[in-house]
Amino acid sequence: xxxxxxxxxxxxxxxxxxxTWLFDCDGVIWEGDHVIGKAGDTLxxxxxxxxxxxxxxxxxxxxxxSNKGKFDKMGIECKVDEIFTSAYASxxxxxTVLKFPADKKVYVIGEKGIEDELDxxxxxxxxxxxxxxxxxxxLMDFSSITADSSVGAVLCGLDMHMNYKKFAKAFRYxxxxxxxxxxxxxxxxxxxxxxxxxxxxxxxxxxxxxxxxREPLVVGKPEAPMLESIIEMHHLDKSKMIMVGDRLNTxxxxxxxxxxxxxxxxxxxxxxxxxxxxxAVARPTYVVDALGDMAAxxx
Amino acid sequence: xxxxxxxxxxxxxxxxxxxTWLFDCDGVIWEGDHVIGKAGDTLxxxxxxxxxxxxxxxxxxxxxxSNKGKFDKMGIECKVDEIFTSAYASxxxxxTVLKFPADKKVYVIGEKGIEDELDxxxxxxxxxxxxxxxxxxxLMDFSSITADSSVGAVLCGLDMHMNYKKFAKAFRYxxxxxxxxxxxxxxxxxxxxxxxxxxxxxxxxxxxxxxxxREPLVVGKPEAPMLESIIEMHHLDKSKMIMVGDRLNTxxxxxxxxxxxxxxxxxxxxxxxxxxxxxAVARPTYVVDALGDMAAxxx
Numbered sequence: 001x002x003x004x005x006x007x008x009x010x011x012x013x014x015x016x017x018x019x020t021w022l023f024d025c026d027g028v029i030w031e032g033d034h035v036i037g038k039a040g041d042t043l044x045x046x047x048x049x050x051x052x053x054x055x056x057x058x059x060x061x062x063x064x065x066s067n068k069g070k071f072d073k074m075g076i077e078c079k080v081d082e083i084f085t086s087a088y089a090s091x092x093x094x095x096t097v098l099k100f101p102a103d104k105k106v107y108v109i110g111e112k113g114i115e116d117e118l119d120x121x122x123x124x125x126x127x128x129x130x131x132x133x134x135x136x137x138x139l140m141d142f143s144s145i146t147a148d149s150s151v152g153a154v155l156c157g158l159d160m161h162m163n164y165k166k167f168a169k170a171f172r173y174x175x176x177x178x179x180x181x182x183x184x185x186x187x188x189x190x191x192x193x194x195x196x197x198x199x200x201x202x203x204x205x206x207x208x209x210x211x212x213x214r215e216p217l218v219v220g221k222p223e224a225p226m227l228e229s230i231i232e233m234h235h236l237d238k239s240k241m242i243m244v245g246d247r248l249n250t251x252x253x254x255x256x257x258x259x260x261x262x263x264x265x266x267x268x269x270x271x272x273x274x275x276x277x278x279x280a281v282a283r284p285t286y287v288v289d290a291l292g293d294m295a296a297x298x299x
Numbered sequence: 300x301x302x303x304x305x306x307x308x309x310x311x312x313x314x315x316x317x318x319t320w321l322f323d324c325d326g327v328i329w330e331g332d333h334v335i336g337k338a339g340d341t342l343x344x345x346x347x348x349x350x351x352x353x354x355x356x357x358x359x360x361x362x363x364x365s366n367k368g369k370f371d372k373m374g375i376e377c378k379v380d381e382i383f384t385s386a387y388a389s390x391x392x393x394x395t396v397l398k399f400p401a402d403k404k405v406y407v408i409g410e411k412g413i414e415d416e417l418d419x420x421x422x423x424x425x426x427x428x429x430x431x432x433x434x435x436x437x438l439m440d441f442s443s444i445t446a447d448s449s450v451g452a453v454l455c456g457l458d459m460h461m462n463y464k465k466f467a468k469a470f471r472y473x474x475x476x477x478x479x480x481x482x483x484x485x486x487x488x489x490x491x492x493x494x495x496x497x498x499x500x501x502x503x504x505x506x507x508x509x510x511x512x513r514e515p516l517v518v519g520k521p522e523a524p525m526l527e528s529i530i531e532m533h534h535l536d537k538s539k540m541i542m543v544g545d546r547l548n549t550x551x552x553x554x555x556x557x558x559x560x561x562x563x564x565x566x567x568x569x570x571x572x573x574x575x576x577x578x579a580v581a582r583p584t585y586v587v588d589a590l591g592d593m594a595a596x597x598x
Contacts, residue, residue: 142493159463171489194441206509
């Protein structure tokens with residue numbers, strides 16, 4: 001049963017217990033273009049207490065540097081190294097967990113955000129924004145779908161340049177190259193923007209999953225690899241970590257599956273009845289109405 | 300238990316029993332560029348006996364007229380009206396079964412084969428090969444993803460020009476337009492060509508299924524709509540119909556699910572042990588080694 005926190009004593013106990021705080025942003029820290037309540041003050045308080053802070057997002061289209069721009073604009077303190085996008089986590093996972101060989105390359109179906117992060121960790125890649133792969137092939141013209149034994153992984157993320165050539169090439173590598181990893185930054189079916197939703201990262205990997213008849217290793221929330229990457233890179237202690245989020249099926253499930261504590265805020269997608277009902281997809285350890293409520297600690 | 304036919308008497312009994320013969324082509328009539336044994340002679344014999352013949356293929360990229368070209372090249376007699384592609388069946392299903400309104404249009408994610416068949420039955424369409432929809436949109440530029448309340452169905456088939464703009468538009472129509480039908484010509488995960496396989500029609504519809512969280516109505520084998528269209532258009536008697544094919548999970552399942560008899564030939568994909576084993580995906584009514592064996596009737 002989730003424990004609801006509502007007093008300064010409750011907040012104090014929570015802050016004392018956890019050293020490393022992971023945050024989802026949308027619906028927790030901000031909504032659209034405005035900060036939610038005193039969320040910024042709570043973050044500042046945690047920093048003053050010497051807590052480690054990470055921002056964890058499934059968005060794989062932008063590099064961490066681009067993501068930092070949003071924090072700057074919102075007036076929220078943030079270092080690039082504190083941002084974990086599913087693109088960065090994918091690169092980190094390939095590098096640190098899979099020990100991806102230096103002479104192999106990753107075939108990318110995705111945007112520049114993924115390429116930037118692979119570059120940052122020194123992993124070679126093809127596909128992605130390469131103009132040769134961002135074209136339409138003629139019906140039944142497979143002349144450009146050639147073998148490439150140097151491809152050791154296919155990594156898919158939201159790609160507004162997704163096309164048949166990329167899928168046919170990736171499919172060939174995955175069928176022919178022994179041990180070729182099949183990975184996705186995230187499987188979000190849609191993503192919200194401008195008051196509506198559009199097909200998300202899951203839609204980009206779906207054609208390959210269908211053709212192959214199997215599912216990719218998923219790096220982003222709610223799957224485990226992103227958390228494993230953060231822990232591996234920063235040598236963290238799971239018992240001292242807490243994930244803060246507004247969505248049960250991504251943020252809270254991410255913490256549950258990864259074996260760390262979770263704090264649910266009610267300023268975003270999911271409401272209290274969602275996790276209190278029978279058969280809830282995930283259950284938070286703690287609940288607070290809004291992240292900004294904890295700013296009372298600073299007074 | 301499938302009954303194996305091997306004598307002229309067996310063949311004669313079969314021919315006497317069924318008036319309407321549906322044929323899969325690849326692996327039954329031809330393989331690549333050559334006719335399999337005396338399959339052509341068997342077809343000629345059936346015609347002489349006054350049988351109705353239909354050729355049933357999941358290929359949705361070519362019109363029936365284009366498909367006839369292959370028959371002509373192989374020296375197999377065939378009329379355009381005898382060819383049922385999943386594109387033609389989709390158009391026929393929209394027209395005759397769904398009574399698709401004349402003032403609505405179908406948004407196509409697919410090749411010219413689908414557009415030609417919609418034209419043939421007088422159904423309006425957009426998307427498809429329209430140059431405006433065969434482009435890549437810039438990252439997060441949704442300015443061209445506008446509403447269109449005149450779209451009453453989205454029809455997906457193998458599309459080598461599949462792209463994010465088409466999926467985002469189709470997704471919007473399916474979410475916003477009440478009663479908008481979500482259809483796929485077929486869900487083949489791959490298709491064989493030139494000794495290898497590439498992502499098939501199922502891969503083209505997968506992004507939409509993922510984004511929507513639901514599956515389309517599938518017209519092609521092994522689903523029922525293609526058979527319903529054939530029966531509806533030609534006023535056929537199911538008890539007098541037989542489907543001839545080489546694949547259990549498409550051809551034979553198609554006959555099983557549609558409630559018509561099936562004849563399995565062993566010149567293609569599946570072998571005898573596939574349907575004799577426990578838990579077989581489908582079971583043929585009759586089996587013959589090769590369609591050409593029945594040409595003995597003509598002697």
